[in-house]
Amino acid sequence: MNYVRESWRRWVVWLLLAVIFAIACGFLSNWQFSRRTEALAKVNQVATLYDRQPVEIASAKFRPQDEWLPVKITGHFLPEKALLVRNRPLNGTPGFLTLIPFEREDGLLVGIEAGWVPADSRLNGPKVFPKPTAEKQTIWGHIRPSETTLNRDAPAGQIATLNMPTLFEKSGLTASPAADFYVRLGESNFSEAGLPKLLPRPQLTEGNHLSYALQWIVFALMAFMALVWAVRQEIRFKRMADDPNYKPKVRKKVGDDDNFAEDIIILSS
Numbered sequence: 001m002n003y004v005r006e007s008w009r010r011w012v013v014w015l016l017l018a019v020i021f022a023i024a025c026g027f028l029s030n031w032q033f034s035r036r037t038e039a040l041a042k043v044n045q046v047a048t049l050y051d052r053q054p055v056e057i058a059s060a061k062f063r064p065q066d067e068w069l070p071v072k073i074t075g076h077f078l079p080e081k082a083l084l085v086r087n088r089p090l091n092g093t094p095g096f097l098t099l100i101p102f103e104r105e106d107g108l109l110v111g112i113e114a115g116w117v118p119a120d121s122r123l124n125g126p127k128v129f130p131k132p133t134a135e136k137q138t139i140w141g142h143i144r145p146s147e148t149t150l151n152r153d154a155p156a157g158q159i160a161t162l163n164m165p166t167l168f169e170k171s172g173l174t175a176s177p178a179a180d181f182y183v184r185l186g187e188s189n190f191s192e193a194g195l196p197k198l199l200p201r202p203q204l205t206e207g208n209h210l211s212y213a214l215q216w217i218v219f220a221l222m223a224f225m226a227l228v229w230a231v232r233q234e235i236r237f238k239r240m241a242d243d244p245n246y247k248p249k250v251r252k253k254v255g256d257d258d259n260f261a262e263d264i265i266i267l268s269s
Helices: 002-049 163-168 209-242 258-269
Strands: 070-077 083-084 095-104 110-118 135-144 182-187
Touching: 002 209, 095 163, 110 135, 110 163
Parallel strands: 110 182
Antiparallel strands: 070 095, 070 135, 083 095, 095 110, 135 182
């Protein structure tokens, strides 16, 4: 079989390429499995913490295990320092989130995301929107991590993200130890005509990570299957070229026997 001796080096190269492709698919599959694990952890955390009874904030620093934990705070809002967070559509409607500093009784400043307001016809933020009073009160909401800053300029009274250092800086307040988290308000006593509208419970899902992970495994297997098919086809064609009497076996298709019998009946009639 000279065709085997002639082609084995090339087949080895293609085998190495298939192995490299399969390894890459393995890494991508593992990455999707990891992303699914992270997504499931977030779903489980919401299911476990979201509906608990509010508790006092345990730490002035954000702890990942506290995300979505309901907390209560006693103190007063600083309504004159309220800002709007840009580019926050809700159900397809352009709008803004309201972000208001809240001073706890011990002086700790906490950012409170107090709900959503729609943009005007020119997609600008509302010049006037309902704000709380500065009276002492106890509020509750869910802990969320502070967002990263985009380092973008924003019009007066607005910021680009829910970034607490930017809130305190733009509001002219001193830096707060609670600058790496904010609280999403869970109940409002100052809403007018339903605004600001409190954001609903997050609808988290695990996504399509599992199907993507399995697809990468299938792609890796298909690479080897394609290689085997290509080698067999090459051997077949070279044998046909070397041996005029060689006839490769042709696999019968379903229904071939029935078609053959029908042809005989037609010819004999």
